[in-house]
Amino acid sequence: KQEVTQIPAALSVPEGENLVLNCSFTDSAIYNLQWFRQDPGKGLTSLLLIQSSQREQTSGRLNASLDKSSGRSTLYIAASQPGDSATYLCAVRRTGRRALTFGSGTRLQVQP
Amino acid sequence: NAGVTQTPKFRILKIGQSMTLQCTQDMNHNYMYWYRQDPGMGLKLIYYSVGAGITDKGEVPNGYNVSRSTTEDFPLRLELAAPSQTSVYFCASRPDRPDTEAFFGQGTRLTVV
16 A cells, blocks of 8 residues: 655745755655645645656756655755745555545745 | 636535535546545545546545546535544546646535534
8 A cells, every 4th residue: 555654744944945845655656746735725736747757847946856766755945935835745646546645745834 | 727626615514414515627537536635634535437437436435425427527425424524525637648647626625513
Protein backbone atom coordinates (compact mmCIF):
# COMPACT_ATOMS: atom_id res chain seq x y z
CA LYS A 1 0.00 0.00 0.00
CA GLN A 2 1.27 3.43 -0.94
CA GLU A 3 1.73 5.83 1.96
CA VAL A 4 2.55 9.49 1.54
CA THR A 5 4.05 11.58 4.33
CA GLN A 6 4.55 15.32 4.44
CA ILE A 7 6.91 16.99 6.87
CA PRO A 8 6.58 19.40 8.54
CA ALA A 9 2.85 19.48 9.25
CA ALA A 10 3.03 23.23 9.79
CA LEU A 11 5.58 25.92 9.01
CA SER A 12 5.77 29.62 9.77
CA VAL A 13 8.35 31.80 8.04
CA PRO A 14 8.96 35.55 7.61
CA GLU A 15 8.24 37.09 4.25
CA GLY A 16 11.08 36.84 1.75
CA GLU A 17 12.49 33.54 2.96
CA ASN A 18 13.15 30.65 0.63
CA LEU A 19 11.61 27.45 1.92
CA VAL A 20 11.34 23.74 1.21
CA LEU A 21 8.37 21.46 1.77
CA ASN A 22 8.99 17.73 1.88
CA CYS A 23 6.99 14.77 0.63
CA SER A 24 7.96 11.12 0.92
CA PHE A 25 6.25 8.01 -0.44
CA THR A 26 6.78 4.34 0.28
CA ASP A 27 6.36 2.76 -3.16
CA SER A 28 8.66 4.14 -5.85
CA ALA A 29 6.66 2.60 -8.71
CA ILE A 30 4.73 5.75 -9.60
CA TYR A 31 3.38 7.35 -12.76
CA ASN A 32 3.65 10.87 -11.46
CA LEU A 33 3.49 13.18 -8.45
CA GLN A 34 1.34 16.27 -8.18
CA TRP A 35 1.64 19.24 -5.82
CA PHE A 36 -1.53 21.12 -4.88
CA ARG A 37 -2.34 24.27 -3.00
CA GLN A 38 -5.44 24.47 -0.79
CA ASP A 39 -6.70 27.72 0.68
CA PRO A 40 -8.93 27.55 3.79
CA GLY A 41 -12.41 26.40 2.88
CA LYS A 42 -11.50 26.11 -0.80
CA GLY A 43 -10.76 23.41 -3.32
CA LEU A 44 -7.43 22.16 -4.60
CA THR A 45 -5.40 24.09 -7.13
CA SER A 46 -2.82 22.10 -9.06
CA LEU A 47 0.64 23.68 -8.87
CA LEU A 48 3.01 21.24 -10.53
CA LEU A 49 2.89 17.77 -12.04
CA ILE A 50 6.10 15.75 -12.27
CA GLN A 51 6.22 12.61 -14.37
CA SER A 52 8.16 9.60 -13.08
CA SER A 53 10.79 10.15 -15.79
CA GLN A 54 11.40 13.77 -14.78
CA ARG A 55 13.66 15.16 -12.08
CA GLU A 56 12.04 18.55 -11.62
CA GLN A 57 9.41 21.01 -12.77
CA THR A 58 9.33 24.77 -12.40
CA SER A 59 6.54 27.32 -12.41
CA GLY A 60 7.41 30.88 -11.48
CA ARG A 61 8.77 30.92 -7.93
CA LEU A 62 7.97 27.25 -7.44
CA ASN A 63 10.29 24.35 -8.17
CA ALA A 64 9.39 20.73 -7.49
CA SER A 65 11.93 17.94 -7.57
CA LEU A 66 11.44 14.20 -7.67
CA ASP A 67 13.83 11.45 -6.56
CA LYS A 68 11.85 8.34 -7.33
CA SER A 69 14.47 5.87 -6.14
CA SER A 70 14.51 7.35 -2.64
CA GLY A 71 10.76 8.05 -2.60
CA ARG A 72 11.07 11.80 -2.10
CA SER A 73 9.86 15.03 -3.57
CA THR A 74 10.47 18.60 -2.48
CA LEU A 75 8.60 21.80 -3.27
CA TYR A 76 10.87 24.82 -3.18
CA ILE A 77 9.24 28.24 -2.83
CA ALA A 78 11.52 31.18 -3.54
CA ALA A 79 11.11 34.60 -1.94
CA SER A 80 7.97 33.66 -0.03
CA GLN A 81 5.06 36.12 0.19
CA PRO A 82 2.07 36.38 2.56
CA GLY A 83 -0.10 35.30 -0.37
CA ASP A 84 1.69 31.95 -0.36
CA SER A 85 0.02 31.13 2.97
CA ALA A 86 -2.01 27.98 2.39
CA THR A 87 -1.89 24.22 2.85
CA TYR A 88 0.29 22.38 0.35
CA LEU A 89 -0.60 18.80 -0.50
CA CYS A 90 1.39 16.28 -2.45
CA ALA A 91 -0.18 13.27 -4.12
CA VAL A 92 1.25 10.34 -6.05
CA ARG A 93 -0.26 8.04 -8.61
CA ARG A 94 1.12 4.57 -8.22
CA THR A 95 1.77 2.48 -11.31
CA GLY A 96 -1.30 0.39 -12.09
CA ARG A 97 -3.50 2.50 -9.87
CA ARG A 98 -6.12 4.85 -11.20
CA ALA A 99 -6.31 7.33 -8.32
CA LEU A 100 -4.03 9.61 -6.35
CA THR A 101 -2.79 8.89 -2.83
CA PHE A 102 -2.48 12.06 -0.77
CA GLY A 103 -0.29 13.21 2.04
CA SER A 104 -1.79 15.11 4.98
CA GLY A 105 -0.34 18.42 3.83
CA THR A 106 1.93 21.15 5.16
CA ARG A 107 0.19 24.26 6.47
CA LEU A 108 2.35 27.25 5.55
CA GLN A 109 2.09 30.68 7.14
CA VAL A 110 4.19 33.50 5.69
CA GLN A 111 4.43 36.41 8.11
CA PRO A 112 4.50 39.95 6.65
CA ASN B 1 -14.66 25.83 -19.62
CA ALA B 2 -16.16 25.51 -16.15
CA GLY B 3 -13.99 22.49 -15.28
CA VAL B 4 -15.32 20.37 -12.40
CA THR B 5 -18.44 21.74 -10.73
CA GLN B 6 -19.85 20.49 -7.43
CA THR B 7 -23.18 21.29 -5.84
CA PRO B 8 -24.13 22.14 -3.18
CA LYS B 9 -21.21 23.97 -1.56
CA PHE B 10 -22.54 23.47 1.97
CA ARG B 11 -25.13 21.20 3.51
CA ILE B 12 -26.31 20.24 6.97
CA LEU B 13 -28.01 16.87 7.28
CA LYS B 14 -29.73 15.17 10.16
CA ILE B 15 -28.71 11.65 11.13
CA GLY B 16 -30.52 9.13 8.93
CA GLN B 17 -31.32 11.57 6.13
CA SER B 18 -30.23 10.97 2.56
CA MET B 19 -28.74 13.26 -0.03
CA THR B 20 -26.92 13.31 -3.34
CA LEU B 21 -23.78 15.34 -3.95
CA GLN B 22 -23.63 16.42 -7.57
CA CYS B 23 -20.49 16.56 -9.71
CA THR B 24 -20.25 17.46 -13.37
CA GLN B 25 -17.29 18.12 -15.64
CA ASP B 26 -17.18 19.62 -19.12
CA MET B 27 -13.72 18.41 -20.18
CA ASN B 28 -14.88 15.06 -21.61
CA HIS B 29 -12.74 13.18 -19.08
CA ASN B 30 -13.40 9.48 -18.68
CA TYR B 31 -11.89 9.22 -15.20
CA MET B 32 -13.83 10.71 -12.29
CA TYR B 33 -13.29 10.43 -8.55
CA TRP B 34 -14.85 11.17 -5.20
CA TYR B 35 -12.60 11.93 -2.24
CA ARG B 36 -13.33 13.00 1.31
CA GLN B 37 -11.11 15.17 3.47
CA ASP B 38 -11.37 15.14 7.24
CA PRO B 39 -9.89 18.05 9.25
CA GLY B 40 -6.09 18.14 9.16
CA MET B 41 -5.91 15.10 6.92
CA GLY B 42 -5.23 14.31 3.32
CA LEU B 43 -7.87 13.17 0.88
CA LYS B 44 -9.16 9.60 0.91
CA LEU B 45 -10.70 7.93 -2.14
CA ILE B 46 -14.36 6.91 -1.82
CA TYR B 47 -15.29 5.76 -5.33
CA TYR B 48 -14.03 6.25 -8.84
CA SER B 49 -15.20 5.68 -12.39
CA VAL B 50 -13.26 4.99 -15.59
CA GLY B 51 -16.16 5.78 -17.90
CA ALA B 52 -19.92 5.80 -18.24
CA GLY B 53 -21.43 2.70 -16.67
CA ILE B 54 -18.24 1.67 -14.84
CA THR B 55 -17.58 2.39 -11.17
CA ASP B 56 -15.35 0.90 -8.50
CA LYS B 57 -14.73 1.21 -4.78
CA GLY B 58 -11.92 3.17 -3.30
CA GLU B 59 -10.41 3.16 0.17
CA VAL B 60 -13.50 4.27 2.17
CA PRO B 61 -16.70 3.32 0.25
CA ASN B 62 -18.95 2.24 3.15
CA GLY B 63 -22.08 4.36 3.47
CA TYR B 64 -21.87 5.73 -0.07
CA ASN B 65 -23.10 4.84 -3.53
CA VAL B 66 -22.29 6.20 -6.97
CA SER B 67 -23.54 5.95 -10.51
CA ARG B 68 -22.16 7.08 -13.84
CA SER B 69 -24.80 7.24 -16.53
CA THR B 70 -23.02 9.91 -18.60
CA THR B 71 -19.43 10.99 -19.15
CA GLU B 72 -20.17 14.38 -17.60
CA ASP B 73 -21.90 13.45 -14.33
CA PHE B 74 -20.77 11.43 -11.32
CA PRO B 75 -23.17 11.86 -8.36
CA LEU B 76 -22.36 10.55 -4.87
CA ARG B 77 -25.27 9.28 -2.77
CA LEU B 78 -25.41 9.10 1.02
CA GLU B 79 -28.30 6.87 2.02
CA LEU B 80 -28.37 7.03 5.83
CA ALA B 81 -26.24 9.92 6.97
CA ALA B 82 -24.07 9.38 10.05
CA PRO B 83 -21.93 11.85 12.04
CA SER B 84 -18.83 10.03 10.77
CA GLN B 85 -19.68 11.30 7.29
CA THR B 86 -19.14 14.89 8.35
CA SER B 87 -16.37 15.93 6.00
CA VAL B 88 -15.47 17.93 2.93
CA TYR B 89 -16.12 16.04 -0.29
CA PHE B 90 -14.14 16.64 -3.46
CA CYS B 91 -14.89 15.47 -6.96
CA ALA B 92 -12.07 15.22 -9.50
CA SER B 93 -11.56 14.20 -13.10
CA ARG B 94 -8.71 13.49 -15.48
CA PRO B 95 -8.17 12.29 -19.05
CA ASP B 96 -7.37 8.65 -19.87
CA ARG B 97 -3.64 9.04 -20.31
CA PRO B 98 -1.73 8.00 -17.16
CA ASP B 99 0.65 10.98 -17.34
CA THR B 100 -2.07 13.61 -17.01
CA GLU B 101 -2.99 15.78 -14.05
CA ALA B 102 -6.20 15.60 -12.08
CA PHE B 103 -8.60 18.55 -11.83
CA PHE B 104 -10.62 19.14 -8.68
CA GLY B 105 -13.92 20.79 -7.87
CA GLN B 106 -14.32 23.35 -5.09
CA GLY B 107 -15.72 20.86 -2.62
CA THR B 108 -18.93 20.25 -0.68
CA ARG B 109 -18.78 20.82 3.07
CA LEU B 110 -21.19 18.39 4.73
CA THR B 111 -22.15 18.36 8.40
CA VAL B 112 -24.27 15.55 9.85
CA VAL B 113 -25.95 16.40 13.17
